[in-house]
Amino acid sequence: MHDTFVSNPSFFKLDATLKKIRNYWQKNFDARQMDITVDQWLLIENLYKHKRITHNELARLTSKDITTVSRIIELLVKKDLVERQGSTDDRRKVFVQLTPQGVNKYKDVRPLVLEMRKTGWNNLSERDYNELTRILDVIYANIP
Amino acid sequence: MHDTFVSNPSFFKLDATLKKIRNYWQKNFDARQMDITVDQWLLIENLYKHKRITHNELARLTSKDITTVSRIIELLVKKDLVERQGSTDDRRKVFVQLTPQGVNKYKDVRPLVLEMRKTGWNNLSERDYNELTRILDVIYANIP
DNA sequence: TAGCAATAGTTGTTATAGCAACTAATATTC
DNA sequence: GAATATTAGTTGCTATAACAACTATTGCTA
Numbered sequence: 001m002h003d004t005f006v007s008n009p010s011f012f013k014l015d016a017t018l019k020k021i022r023n024y025w026q027k028n029f030d031a032r033q034m035d036i037t038v039d040q041w042l043l044i045e046n047l048y049k050h051k052r053i054t055h056n057e058l059a060r061l062t063s064k065d066i067t068t069v070s071r072i073i074e075l076l077v078k079k080d081l082v083e084r085q086g087s088t089d090d091r092r093k094v095f096v097q098l099t100p101q102g103v104n105k106y107k108d109v110r111p112l113v114l115e116m117r118k119t120g121w122n123n124l125s126e127r128d129y130n131e132l133t134r135i136l137d138v139i140y141a142n143i144p
Numbered sequence: 145m146h147d148t149f150v151s152n153p154s155f156f157k158l159d160a161t162l163k164k165i166r167n168y169w170q171k172n173f174d175a176r177q178m179d180i181t182v183d184q185w186l187l188i189e190n191l192y193k194h195k196r197i198t199h200n201e202l203a204r205l206t207s208k209d210i211t212t213v214s215r216i217i218e219l220l221v222k223k224d225l226v227e228r229q230g231s232t233d234d235r236r237k238v239f240v241q242l243t244p245q246g247v248n249k250y251k252d253v254r255p256l257v258l259e260m261r262k263t264g265w266n267n268l269s270e271r272d273y274n275e276l277t278r279i280l281d282v283i284y285a286n287i288p
Numbered sequence: 289t290a291g292c293a294a295t296a297g298t299t300g301t302t303a304t305a306g307c308a309a310c311t312a313a314t315a316t317t318c
Numbered sequence: 319g320a321a322t323a324t325t326a327g328t329t330g331c332t333a334t335a336a337c338a339a340c341t342a343t344t345g346c347t348a
Contacts, residue, residue, distance in 0.1 A: 016207035
């Protein structure tokens with residue numbers, strides 16, 4: 001393995017790309033008055049898909065710290081997009097689900113997200129997508 | 145382009161991979177009492193390479209907001225790793241450079257960083273590295 | 289079954305990220 | 319050359335990230 005390869009700047013490149021995507025998403029959310037952040041969207045997306053899950057599961061699904069999830073959920077509850085329900089069989093658990101307004105928010109934002117994903121993948125093939133996925137998966141698995 | 149491709153979760157995967165790398169780096173920094181954060185390291189690395197630059201240039205080089213750079217530099221100054229010098233020809237500018245302790249910090253941390261980069265690229269080839277770089281560059285360029 | 293360990297979640301603290309508003313200095317333009 | 323625009327940097331604010339410490343509950347085990 002070459003030294004230039006070992007001392008590669010991929011961390012920087014990953015970080016820069018992610019920041020660019022995140023800023024682009026946020027600017028579009030703001031421009032269309034969606035009144036949510038990118039990470040709030042990620043939680044909404046998962047709640048739409050999984051209907052009714054705990055903070056813990058949501059944290060695992062989104063690769064977020066449970067404290068971060070707890071605080072984002074708090075903001076979403078304040079916006080009436082999400083509601084919490086204590087579990088009856090295990091009273092430590094708190095279930096979370098979208099309110100009707102939360103479901104509407106999902107449906108409002110979703111087309112914009114698809115559009116932006118398309119923009120990001122412009123000039124790239126499905127093979128490129130598979131390559132990126134494969135490489136990131138290997139890196140992820142390499143790290144203890 | 146397939147719908148599954150358009151609705152791909154690459155943002156999530158990028159985010160998850162970057163978090164894993166960042167946490168791994170931070171844990172190793174902490175374990176060896178390096179007393180810096182990952183982003184502080186990124187600034188130190190750039191300051192070592194460029195010797196004496198302004199906040200603005202540092203922000204551009206690291207893809208960070210200038211306010212973020214300003215605050216990280218503040219922390220590094222408190223640790224005596226970095227010193228600021230007002231420019232004489234343009235008194236708006238502030239030049240930043242490593243102190244001797246800052247240079248020592250770079251030399252202390254550098255081998256660990258190379259080791260961790262190697263770990264991340266385990267089971268991957270130089271071709272994979274070039275593919276990742278290419279794909280991320282295209283995504284970056286796609287986004288307005 | 290009493291004591292201890294593990295789990296779910298919250299709160300406090302520090303760091304990074306980005307926007308807006310601000311100061312100070314320099315550049316532009318009429 | 320004076321008014322205006324632009325640029326470099328700081329400060330205030332809100333959001334996300336991660337760790338530590340904490341409460342409440344549940345599970346395990348001697």
